[in-house]
Amino acid sequence: MDNVSLTNEAPVTGADIKSQYFKDGYIVVRNFFTPEEIKAIFDEARGVFAYQIERTLGRKIDVDNQDEFEAGMYEFFQKDFDAFVNTGKQVQHLVSLHRLGTDDRITKVLQSIGLEYPIIAVRPAMMFNSRNLAKKQDYWKLGAHQDWRGGQGSLDSIVMWFPLVDCDTALGGLQVLPGSHKRGLFEGSDVDYISSIQEELPEDEFVQLELKAGDILIFSTFTVHRSGTNVTPHIRWTSQFRFNNLVEKTFVDRGFPLPYIYKPTPELLFPGFPKQEEVEAVFK
Template sequence: MDRLALKKELQEQGLIILPGFFDPQLIGQIQQAAKAIFEIQFKRFGIQGDYLTQMQSLFVHHLEEFIACGKMIQSGLIELYQLAVNPDLMALLKDLGLSHPLMCTRPVLFFNHPSLAKSEHFYKTPLHQDWTSMLASDDSVVVWLPLMDLDIAHGPVVFYPGSHKLGPLTDRIEYGFAEVDFDRSSFPRVQKSMKLGDVAIFSTLLVHESGVITNDDIRWSCHFRYTNMEDPTFIENGFPHPYIYKPSQELIDKYLHKNS
């Protein structure tokens, strides 16, 4: 793997895809750990069937617990955090130009399927850039990888190489996404099947969107976002960090009332 060539490709295209970067078994364990969180609630409620059927039942009949499971795997899955600081990944990021990489948001794990969402934006992201929601360094990147073997029917990410050179295209955030007006015909379209262990790394300014899920599988994936603490513009801007993480007083009141 020629790291210098990869760095140049990332700078020019805004995207690199690395087959087999991670041990597939390591990545598969993350999906298993995430599924196990939901299985605790399946057992509690006596939900039977295949995994998708169980997830659908929890979503329809026990939405609060479904959401809570999602939050748990997002905020506390140890295996996910361990992958985000994997030494091989950190070394790669430095070779790609992030001289002092830092996670600028929490790791994110996605489980996407149309029947597990109240509206489309909960399972399919629109055309957007990540940079506006992050305000990170100019060379900041997203590391995205599937937690299962994905073919096109699973709706893997659609990338538009070269679009990062347009710079920020919006200053607005809706439903957590910096959705952009973008002519898809102006740039090449890249959507690839990916295997366990494959990794996509792309500029936070690259325009991308979710693919369309056309099969009946849950799409499991995760991503990590990294900024460069030594980027001059990021330093001059004072390290802005627009994300807000805070507890829900409504949920606290509900729980304490329930158990009083």
């Protein structure tokens, strides 16, 4: 178990949300979404995986049976890694997830903490963390890092992190380092898509967060954070939205940088596909 204290937060009202956020570099807002809104996205994401699990394993699985579904996920991951990765990307393109990410409640809460003109920094993410779905530890348990290095957006850019299932300490809830946002950018070394902080961090100052489905965590992209340890056999499903403040001065002055690379591959992934008759059949 990580040596961190459990969050001990007071209920947050509209008036003190900004001062608490400025002080700590993060804020938890309880019941921001309804559990039903979150469950609808979670159900849909599992349904997307179920198509490929059926194709790969040759059998239908019951998405509502947690053990059966998770066993199917683990087997799918082993049998067709490429399709697994692609499916993981497809669930990030769910219309329902994108719709939630453009909800007015989000614009309002971001404005209340000072992002005058919130603008989407990158498409939504969805993560399904489990040691059984990762080829190395960084893929299911991220070390301490700051997101600013990846986004390089406005200085007040934020991450909105929320679980799709109740996410307690045992399931590896996120851990944050309060006040770390004010220290600016730490040195980091590359770990694929994130940069891990190598310098010594005050271990006993990390705070372990526990969120229920519907709760959200907003943190500054400068706030140091890391995954907790998922000690359960279950998958930890979460999503993240990221926003810049379009009118933050340095963002304007730096010409609105956008370091995410998103482009089509020049090769045909299935050479010889499609035949003309396969296309014709679609329009018959």
